[in-house]
Amino acid sequence: MKYFLEMNFKQTLQTTHDSFYVYNEDNLVNNFNEFLKSFKLSYDNVEIAYSFKTNYLPEICKKINDLGGIYEVVSEMELDLALKLENKKKIIFNGPYKTKEAIMKSLLNDVIIHIDSLDELNIISELLTSNEHINCNLGIRLNLSFASDSISRFGICQSEIKKILKLISSNNRIELKGISCHLPNRDLKSFEFRTKEIIKIYDFYFKNKIQYIDLGGGFPSILQEDLMNQLKLKNTNIKEFAKKICSILNQYFNNSKIIKKPKLILEPGTALVANTMSYYSKIISEKKIKNKIILSSSGSKFNFLGTNNSNLNFPFTEILNPEFKSRKFRNVDIAGYTCIENDYLLRNISSSLIKGDYIKIEDIGSYSIVMKPPFISPNVPIFKVFENKILELKRKETFQDVFNTFLI
Ligand SMILES: Cc1ncc(COP(=O)(O)O)c(C=O)c1O
Structure with missing residues (x-):
């Protein structure tokens, strides 16, 4: 089976859309297997x-x-999706x-609830009191702050752990399964920090009392060199992250x-x-303002950056109309369809793109x-190219999709 992340010019026309996303499952499978293998080598x-x-x-x-993974969700909407896809999946x-409704739904479906506050534990206790047939699988999200000058707002801080443990042990229908943490930083040093911190907390409060330690997310992806430089990341090799994390864990567990x-x-x-x-969009016009060539496109940076205001130039490929043979490279900006001044998909690139071609933004x-x-x-469709066939995974959104919830 072969998935293609790349569409040729003919295929882009076959989609009949000016802008769209293309999904590649092969990369997901490789990433998952590599990630798991890297950690399983040492733990x-x-x-x-x-x-x-x-x-x-x-x-x-x-x-x-x-592939054998489980699900981590953070809202009732995501929980509903997880339950719809795999009933009773972990x-x-x-x-x-x-x-309260989402917590009740979780209790009824054996979902592990990672509490973020004492108040959440109180809601769980109330629900258990009024519903005698259910039990709770519990995890505790721990508060960690990497930089000494800023604090994270997530999780339970160490000064509250004793109180939480007392409440849990007073209710034999709550089973404490594990502890978790997460930091937004993607560098190796922050992973070293979070692993060492969680081990300290485990050693002090949770030794032999829990089934798992959850270190959260934030791991870097495979990055093309230019993007890695723009993000000022030095090391994105997941094997090295796994080695560092597992060596800290093994050092502690093998000696205690x-x-x-x-x-x-x-x-x-x-x-x-x-x-x-990848995200594809069509070049729809060209203009020259002062000395700058601006190619306007059917796409927008909001389609792949959300409302993140970064000016990153993602890796890209040009999908050229083969009928136009005489092309020359110029320095251009690729502009977006919104009315925001800084909506550029790419800036200052050397390109031979002309009106009618497509640009593919990668990763x-x-x-x-x-x-x-x-x-x-509204948003554009998502396709996958499987064995040379183009399949639609999400249709283009419509006026109705956006305005149905308004009173008109
Ligand atoms: C608790 C938790 N886990 C996992 C993730 C996933 O992070 P990433 O997409 O950076 O791997 C996040 C992201 O914010 C998170 O808050």
Whole structure:
């Protein structure tokens, strides 16, 4: 079976759309297997809980399940998707806002709830009191802050752990399964920090009391060199992250009196999906303003960057109309369809693109479709190219999709 991330010019026309995304499942499978293998080399009990928020394309979530991964969700919407895709599949419910209804749904479906506050534990206790037939699988999200000058708002801080443990042990229908943490930093040093910190906390409060340690997500994806330089990242090799993390864990567990090493859960999103999607858009006009050549396109940076205001130039490929043979390279900007001044897909690139060609922006699978605002235009379709056939995974959004919830 072969998936193609690349469409040729003829195929772009066959889609009948000016802008669209293309998904490549082969890259997802490779990323998942490489990620798991890297950790299993040094720590045998490892599980991947895929972060839905990074890209909840159902095709991706279902494949994660086929590959043996479990699900990490952070809202009732994501929980509903997880339950719809795989009833009773192992699901971790994280995040700082869980409604009473979502917590109840989790309790009824054996979902592991990672509490972010004492208040959430109180809601769980209330629900258990009024529903005698249910039990709770619990995890505790721990608060960690990497930089000393800033604090993270997520998780439970160490000063509250004793109180939380007392509440849990007073209710024999709550089973404490594990502890978790997450930091947004993608560098090796921050992973070293979070692993050492969680081990310290485990040693002090949770020794031999829990089944897993969950280190969260934030792992880097495979990056093309230019993007790696723009992001100022030096090391994105997942094997080195795995080696560092597992060596800290093994050093502790091999030297302490632990009855059973806890399972290691990891919650990658970006590392699994960044290079599974590309975004195509058509060059629709050309103009020269002062000395600048601006090629306007049918696409927008909002389609792959959400509302993130970064000026990154993602890797790209030009899909040229083969009928135009005489081309020359020029320095151009590729502009977006919105009315925001800085909506450029790419700036200052050397290009032979002309009106009618397509530009493909690569490696945009993470925080793209999930963050596209309904700003100015609805979102475009998602395709996959499988054995030379173009299949639609998500249709183009319509006026109705955007305005159905308004009173008109
Ligand atoms: C708790 C948690 N787990 C996993 C992730 C996924 O992170 P990434 O997509 O960077 O791997 C996030 C992202 O914010 C998160 O907050």
